[in-house]
Amino acid sequence: MNKPLRRVAIFCGLLMLALLVRNNWIQYAQADKLRTDENNRRVAIERYSSPRGDIIVDGEPITGHKATKGDFAYKRTYKDGAMWAPVTGYVSQAFGANQLESIEDGILTGNDDRLFFRNTLDMLTGKNKEGGNVVTTLNGAAQKAAYEGLKKQGGKGSVVALEPSTGKILALASFPSYDPSTIAGNSLDTDTKNWQKLQKKNNPDDPMLNRALREVYPPGSTFKVVTAAAALEHGLVDDADQKTETPLPWIMTGTRTELKNDGNLPCKDATLREALRVSCNTVFGKAGADLGNDKMLETARKFGFTEEQFTPVRSSASVFSDNMEPSQVALSSIGQFNTAATPLQMAMVSAAVANNGTLMKPYMVDELQSPGLDTIEKTDPEELSEPMSAKNAQILQSMMETVVNDGTGRNAQIPGVTVGGKTGTAQHGENNSKNPYAWFISYAKSDDGSSPVAVAVVIEDEDAVRGDISGGGLAAPIAKSVMEAVIKSKQ
Amino acid sequence: MSSTTNPSTQHTSTIGAIGAPSRRNTELALLVFAVVIPVFAYANVGLALDDQVPAGLLSYGIGLGLMAGVGHLAVRKFAPYADPLLLPIATLLNGIGLVAIWRLDQSERLQASRTFVEAAPRQLMYSALGVALFVAVLFFLKDHRVLQRYTYISMAGALVLLLLPLVPGLGHNVFGARIWIKIPGLGTLQPGEFAKIVLAVFFAGYLMVKRDALALASRRFMGLYLPRGRDLGPIIVVWIISILILVFETDLGTSLLFFGMFVIMLYVATERTSWIVFGLLMSAAGAVGVASFEPHIQTRVQAWLDPMREFELSRAGVQDGIVHSEQAMQALWAFGSGGTLGTGWGQGNSDLIGFAANSDFILATFGEEIGLAGVMALILLYALIVERGVRTALAARDPFGKLLAIGLSGAFALQVFVVAGGVMGLIPLTGMTMPFLAYGGSSVIANWALIGILLRISDTARRPAPAPAANPDAEMTQVVRP
Numbered sequence: 026m027n028k029p030l031r032r033v034a035i036f037c038g039l040l041m042l043a044l045l046v047r048n049n050w051i052q053y054a055q056a057d058k059l060r061t062d063e064n065n066r067r068v069a070i071e072r073y074s075s076p077r078g079d080i081i082v083d084g085e086p087i088t089g090h091k092a093t094k095g096d097f098a099y100k101r102t103y104k105d106g107a108m109w110a111p112v113t114g115y116v117s118q119a120f121g122a123n124q125l126e127s128i129e130d131g132i133l134t135g136n137d138d139r140l141f142f143r144n145t146l147d148m149l150t151g152k153n154k155e156g157g158n159v160v161t162t163l164n165g166a167a168q169k170a171a172y173e174g175l176k177k178q179g180g181k182g183s184v185v186a187l188e189p190s191t192g193k194i195l196a197l198a199s200f201p202s203y204d205p206s207t208i209a210g211n212s213l214d215t216d217t218k219n220w221q222k223l224q225k226k227n228n229p230d231d232p233m234l235n236r237a238l239r240e241v242y243p244p245g246s247t248f249k250v251v252t253a254a255a256a257l258e259h260g261l262v263d264d265a266d267q268k269t270e271t272p273l274p275w276i277m278t279g280t281r282t283e284l285k286n287d288g289n290l291p292c293k294d295a296t297l298r299e300a301l302r303v304s305c306n307t308v309f310g311k312a313g314a315d316l317g318n319d320k321m322l323e324t325a326r327k328f329g330f331t332e333e334q335f336t337p338v339r340s341s342a343s344v345f346s347d348n349m350e351p352s353q354v355a356l357s358s359i360g361q362f363n364t365a366a367t368p369l370q371m372a373m374v375s376a377a378v379a380n381n382g383t384l385m386k387p388y389m390v391d392e393l394q395s396p397g398l399d400t401i402e403k404t405d406p407e408e409l410s411e412p413m414s415a416k417n418a419q420i421l422q423s424m425m426e427t428v429v430n431d432g433t434g435r436n437a438q439i440p441g442v443t444v445g446g447k448t449g450t451a452q453h454g455e456n457n458s459k460n461p462y463a464w465f466i467s468y469a470k471s472d473d474g475s476s477p478v479a480v481a482v483v484i485e486d487e488d489a490v491r492g493d494i495s496g497g498g499l500a501a502p503i504a505k506s507v508m509e510a511v512i513k514s515k516q
Numbered sequence: 517m518s519s520t521t522n523p524s525t526q527h528t529s530t531i532g533a534i535g536a537p538s539r540r541n542t543e544l545a546l547l548v549f550a551v552v553i554p555v556f557a558y559a560n561v562g563l564a565l566d567d568q569v570p571a572g573l574l575s576y577g578i579g580l581g582l583m584a585g586v587g588h589l590a591v592r593k594f595a596p597y598a599d600p601l602l603l604p605i606a607t608l609l610n611g612i613g614l615v616a617i618w619r620l621d622q623s624e625r626l627q628a629s630r631t632f633v634e635a636a637p638r639q640l641m642y643s644a645l646g647v648a649l650f651v652a653v654l655f656f657l658k659d660h661r662v663l664q665r666y667t668y669i670s671m672a673g674a675l676v677l678l679l680l681p682l683v684p685g686l687g688h689n690v691f692g693a694r695i696w697i698k699i700p701g702l703g704t705l706q707p708g709e710f711a712k713i714v715l716a717v718f719f720a721g722y723l724m725v726k727r728d729a730l731a732l733a734s735r736r737f738m739g740l741y742l743p744r745g746r747d748l749g750p751i752i753v754v755w756i757i758s759i760l761i762l763v764f765e766t767d768l769g770t771s772l773l774f775f776g777m778f779v780i781m782l783y784v785a786t787e788r789t790s791w792i793v794f795g796l797l798m799s800a801a802g803a804v805g806v807a808s809f810e811p812h813i814q815t816r817v818q819a820w821l822d823p824m825r826e827f828e829l830s831r832a833g834v835q836d837g838i839v840h841s842e843q844a845m846q847a848l849w850a851f852g853s854g855g856t857l858g859t860g861w862g863q864g865n866s867d868l869i870g871f872a873a874n875s876d877f878i879l880a881t882f883g884e885e886i887g888l889a890g891v892m893a894l895i896l897l898y899a900l901i902v903e904r905g906v907r908t909a910l911a912a913r914d915p916f917g918k919l920l921a922i923g924l925s926g927a928f929a930l931q932v933f934v935v936a937g938g939v940m941g942l943i944p945l946t947g948m949t950m951p952f953l954a955y956g957g958s959s960v961i962a963n964w965a966l967i968g969i970l971l972r973i974s975d976t977a978r979r980p981a982p983a984p985a986a987n988p989d990a991e992m993t994q995v996v997r998p
Contacts, residue, residue, distance in 0.1 A: 026918050027910055029784045033922055034906040036780075037929040041899040044933060045892055047942040051851045052888035059852020064827065064845075067853050067865050096625075 063121060066096070071136065073097035073118060073210070078133040078156030078396065080113050080125060083165045086158075088113060093210055100210030101126075107202040108172040111183075111235045112163060112389065114338070115205035119216045124235065124338045125159065125390070132157040132393045132401070139401050155396035162193035162391045166510040167478070174503035175200035175484070182484035182500075183236035183368040186507050189376035189468060189476045191406035192385030194336060196480075196507055197369075199236040238340035241365035242483055245451030247464045248360030249309045250374055253297055253424065255324035255358075256312045257417040265298040265420045275307040277314065278351035284310045284359075287450070301424045302432035304448065306359050313358020314351045321358055322347060327412035328384065329373045330366070336389045343370040360451055371466045372481035378425065379445070379468035379476035382418035384409045425467075434467065436501035439509055443470040446504065448497040460485075465500035469508040478511040480504040539600035540592050546604035547584045554580060554611030557861055561619045564862030576618075579640060580611045583647045594654040595975035599904050602974075605897050606952055606967045610643050610960065612894075613953035615861075616881050620874040623867035635874055635955045642957035646964030653968030660973050664916050667721030674714040677707040678757070682764055708761075708770045709962035712777070712927050713969065719778055720919035723785035727915070731786035754778045759802045766812040768803070769934045769946025773927055775799050780926040781919055784909075811838055813944075819844045820944040843869050843877065847939050851883035851891075858887025874955040876947060879939045894953070895936065902929040905970050911977035921973045924966050 051059065061068060076099050079086035087109050089102040101116045103109065114124025122130060131137030135144060135156040144154055164186070171184035175198055186196035207219040225231040234240060256262045262269060273293040274283045284306055286292050292305035300308035313321050325331070325345035334340040343366040346357060356362035366374075369387060377384035386407040393402040413421070425445030428434045434446040446467030468479040482500040555577040562570030570576075584607045591598055618636035626632055657663070663670075680697045681687040687697055696704045723730075733744050758771040779795030807813040815838050819826040827845035834840060850866040853859070864884035869877045883891050905925025912918045931948060938945040949956045951963040 026784055026787070026915060029787050030906060030909050030918065030922055033780055033784060033926060034903070037902045037906065037926065038899070040929055040933040041895055041902070043942065044895050044936050044940070047937065047940050048851075048883075048888060048891050048895065051848060051940055052854060052883060052891065053856060056852045056855045056888075059849050060855065062849065062852075064824075065849040065853065066868055067849065070865060 069118065069121075070096055072116075072122075072130065072134050073099050075099065075135060075154045075156060077101055077116070078135065078158045078394075080109075080133075081158050081160045082109075082112075082163045082168070085165070093118075097210060101205070102209065103204065103206045106204035106206045108168060108198070110202045110205055110233075111197045111199040111237050112161060112168075113205065114235075115208060117205070117208045117216065117220075118210035119213055120208060120220055125161075128337050129159045129390065129393065132159060135396060137401075140395060143395060143397070157396050157401065158394040158398070159390055160392040160394060161389050162188075162191075162195065163197065163389060164195040164511055164514055166514045167196040167507050168198060170506040170510040171196040171198035171482075171503065172200065172202075174482075174506055178484060178499060178503065180484050181230065181236070182482070183240070184480065184482050184503060184507060185237050185368045185372040186478055186480045186511065187372045187376045187385075187387055189380035189479045190385065192376070192387045192409070193391070193406070194369075194387055194389040195478060195511055197237045197389065199234070201230045201232045203232040235338075236483075237368045238334075238336070238338060239367070241341055241343055241367050242462050242464075242485065243364060243451035244360040244366040244371055245449035245462065245464055246304045246306075246360060247371055247374070247447050247449035247466045247481075248358070248364055248366070249301060249304065250378065250421065250425065250447050250466065251325055251328055252309045252313050252316075252321070252358040253301060253421055254328075254378070254413045254417065255316055255321055256297065257420060258324060258413045259316055259320045261312060261316055262297055265424050266296045268294045268296055269300070269308055269312070270294060271300075271305075271308045271311050273307060275311055277310065277355050280352045282352065284355060298424045298427055301447065302427050304433055309359050310355035314355040316354075316358075317351075318347065318349050318354050321345070321354060324412060327410045328377060329370055329409065334369060334373075334387055336369075336387050338389070340367050340369050343367055360449060368481045368483050370481075371464065371483075372479055375446075375466040375468050375481060376476075376479035377412050378418055378421050379470065379479045380418075381415040382413040383411050422470075429467065433497045434465065434501055436497050437465065437467050437505045437508075439469065439505060439512070442508075442512060444468070444505075444508065445470070446501065448501065463499040465497070465504045467501070467504045467508065469512060471512075477515055478508050480507050482507075538596045540588075540596060543591065543600035543603055544588055546600065547588055547607060550604040550608035550611065551577070551581045551584050553608060554615050557612055557615045558618065560861035561615060561622070562862075564860060565619075565622050576614070576640075579644075580607070580614070583607065583610075583644060587647050587650060590651040590654050591971060594658075595971050597978040597980070598971040598975035599908060599978070601900060601904050602967050602971055605901050605904075606964065609894070609897060609952035610646075613878065613950075613955075614639055614643065616878055616885075616953065617874045617955045619862055619885075620867055620878075620881060622862075623873075625867045626870070626873065629870070631871075638957070639955050639960070642960045643964075645957070646961040649961055650964040650968040653965055654972060657969070657972050660917055660920060660969065660976060661914060663717050663920070664721050664724070667718055667725075670714045670718035670721065674711045674718055675757075677711040677714065678761060680707045706956065706958035708767070709956075709958040710965075712773065712931075713924065713962060713966055715774060716777060716781075716920055716923035716927060719781045719923055720916050723781055723919055724916045727785040730782070731788055755798050755802060758799075759806060763806055763810065766810060767947055768813060768816065768944065769931075769938070769948040772799065772803075772934060772946070773930050773948070775802075776930045777923055777927040781923045784922050785915075785919060815839065815841075816944040816946070820938075820941065823848060823941065843872070844941065844945055846870070847877050847880040847883075848941055850880040851940060854884035854887045856888045858883075858885050858890055861885050875949050876935070876945075876954065877939055878954045879936055879950055882953075883940075895932075898929075898932045898936075898951075901925070901967075902932075904974075908970055908974040908977060912973055913977060917973045917976060921970060924970055928963075928966065 076090045080088045087104050090099045091102050093100045097118050100118055114126045116122035116126035133156045135154045167186050175182045182200050184196055184198040188195055203223050208216045221227055223233050271294055277284050286306050290303045290305055292307045295305055295308050322345055330343045330345045333342045344363055346363040353362050357364045386409040388404050390404055392400055395401050422445050425447055429437050429444045429446045433448040437444050437446045444467055449464030451462040463484045466481045468476045470476050482504045484499050558576055559569050559573055587603050591603060617639050620626060621634050621636050696706055698704050758775040761767055761771045782791045823844040826840055827842040830840040830842040846869045866881040866884045867873055869880060902925050905921055909918045909921035912921055934946055935948045935950050937943040949959045
């Protein structure tokens with residue numbers, strides 16, 4: 026009987042071996058995946074086990090923490106939560122985290138590898154673990170001006186302000202917004218109720234949507250700045266004051282449809298300066314069609330279209346289409362048809378012009394700090410592209426300044442400051458039945474010719490009479506107050 | 517060779533007469549470790565949870581030490597030649613299991629549960645009962661061959677034990693598995709654990725008698741020796757019994773365990789590979805057949821194939837007539853979060869598993885708190901018990917002893933595989949417990965009895981043959997010497 030006994034022994038050995046192999050598989054090979062699985066409650070327990078680091082604006086925290094009972098030791102608190110929500114995102118005991126709170130979770134919780142040495146030291150000296158801080162580039166006054174402006178105006182909308190020379194994001198507002206404190210960890214019932222109220226399916230306002238980065242709108246006439254840059258860069262026009270060959274009425278290439286202007290405007294053979302001042306559709310539509318799809322797309326891409334931006338919070342990619350008919354290119358070149366842009370994208374356009382043709386990569390995290398406030402990582406401004414030469418940028422600047430001084434953008438004038446801008450009123454909906462979007466993009470220039478701020482403002486779905494909605498009327502005052510806030514804070 | 521000098525070395529022709537060492541002192545030394553290691557673990561839990569050595573440390577240490585001491589003395593007295601490893605390993609597993617159960621008793625999450633009771637004191641009592649049964653086995657069972665007399669009584673006993681949970685009023689259904697019986701005033705009992713041993717006795721007795729008929733009367737077909745139809749009878753009966761268990765008690769694990777044990781013993785008794793082929797085919801057919809109409813088994817299989825989906829269904833509170841459980845996923849997370857070295861005693865969150873964290877799922881607590889290294893050590897300890905059991909079977913001199921030893925150790929190995937494999941997601945989860953580690957009176961008591969029987973067989977096997985009566989030939993040789 027001993028031979029089968031030995032075989033049974035081998036069989037039993039194989040059973041044990043299978044257990045050992047499986048054990049290594051789940052505790053070694055798969056361990057990290059299981060350990061960091063978002064559904065694994067230990068991840069949340071760990072995240073809330075120590076006071077979370079803060080998100081800092083202008084040297085002051087806009088977040089805080091509070092001790093709670095139960096599994097989680099601490100919860101997040103927010104100051105002016107609704108105003109800052111597009112920047113911070115939320116971190117909720119029940120619903121996880123998003124945006125900055127999620128991307129910089131490692132630093133904020135103190136679990137980042139770069140804090141390992143420090144954590145080990147703390148463990149040895151018996152100190153409790155702490156989270157590091159995230160220092161943002163934002164400007165409190167500008168953010169407040171942007172959010173208050175949107176709130177006063179009442180409709181859905183968004184504001185993005187950039188520092189053209191560096192790409193620092195100075196303001197990032199979205200309205201209507203939500204206060205992340207309401208879902209941070211009050212009690213599971215309360216939080217769930219609040220969370221449900223914020224969901225798009227229960228709330229047509231969709232307050233959790235970060236319009237500044239994640240919503241794309243047809244940019245309307247503000248896109249004419251891009252078309253003007255393309256015309257200058259590709260040599261279609263050499264100067265702002267050179268007459269273009271634009272018939273009026275202009276029938277779109279390859280069609281029998283006339284491209285109309287908004288009213289009876291002096292657009293026949295108008296110069297680029299004049300065309301931008303009164304916002305001629307014919308001049309820029311024809312310029313786009315003459316340049317062709319490829320050249321327009323090339324310039325649009327250089328301004329950042331078709332790419333997602335990582336600020337580090339991801340923004341949606343703005344759209345400029347490929348393979349279009351000449352008439353579609355014409356429509357696209359005046360910001361209609363498929364063209365769509367995020368508010369961030371249009372702020373980048375304005376900033377590139379203001380920065381003499383150099384587009385800086387937009388970013389909102391200036392610095393990551395250890396709990397002891399040492400710098401762990403500092404973001405250096407980074408050049409993204411050069412959509413136009415300095416000379417052409419200056420031509421465009423003088424055109425945009427004419428728009429504010431003497432055209433549709435008068436509402437953005439600031440006494441003693443040079444301001445350039447462009448209004449936009451984008452139609453949308455079938456047969457343009459819905460209320461248009463009101464746009465305004467602008468920049469301010471200081472005396473030495475450098476620009477401290479570029480802004481894009483968009484306001485949607487205002488329940489006002491259509492004629493009242495124009496970028497100049499609704500959006501420009503908000504842009505103005507944001508620019509003023511930045512200029513004032515620099516003094 | 518002078519016959520007058522040293523009578524004890526006179527008859528060198530007799531095997532074992534050199535005097536095999538009893539190894540009792542080795543066992544004692546190992547037992548010291550088996551007591552000290554859990555005591556340290558216990559202190560560790562207390563330090564991690566409350567920053568102080570737990571108040572019960574001394575009494576726990578004394579309790580475990582007493583159990584080990586009594587066990588050791590009983591072995592020294594009643595089975596002096598028994599295997600020296602089995603008792604220390606069982607003590608170690610039992611002790612460390614108690615620590616884990618006590619640790620889970622301290623969990624606030626589990627304490628918040630409606631059904632929470634302090635399990636550690638009860639488990640300590642069960643362990644003491646188990647050791648008492650162990651001593652009783654060694655004391656009353658002077659020779660394991662006595663059990664051979666009770667072959668058919670064992671069969672009847674096993675059947676009664678297995679059917680008890682089905683008796684109305686006595687049976688007790690816990691989360692779909694009907695494997696408990698409720699004794700008023702005493703608590704619940706899992707008769708399957710005892711049936712395992714009793715069945716092994718029956719199989720060993722039956723196969724010892726029938727092995728020749730089963731082995732020799734066969735036809736050769738496609739390179740296999742096919743048994744005769746009438747000899748297939750017993751295997752089919754056992755198969756039907758396990759299928760019945762599966763259907764009525766919805767207990768995949770016990771069913772697999774009994775059938776596997778029978779196939780192993782049949783193979784050892786007959787030395788015919790064809791039995792294994794039959795066994796595997798029949799168990800596969802049975803499992804698939806039952807699973808196709810039994811929703812409880814289907815859920816288990818689904819939870820095994822996609823534990824994440826089951827977790828989400830459970831979280832979403834899906835009501836489709838099936839109990840969705842997140843436990844399988846929670847157990848995997850516990851293992852994964854433990855990693856290579858574990859979080860340390862008392863610092864894990866394996867209590868997230870919730871219900872049965874200290875019984876069916878106790879291995880996950882070890883996985884999280886002592887890590888891959890600790891669980892591998894535990895698996896190797898189990899492997900060592902099985903290995904000592906197989907060695908006992910090899911050393912046993914009588915076929916009944918061989919069969920009984922291999923049956924018990926094979927069943928032990930299968931149980932460890934089925935439970936640990938289930939908790940680690942290697943196979944579908946079944947409602948059985950890790951021997952010695954898990955909370956559960958029946959399991960601890962029955963497994964101590966199992967160790968007792970293995971020690972008895974091993975004592976008989978390793979005991980030196982009694983010195984034979986004076987050899988008349990030798991006497992005569994002496995006479996003719998001058």
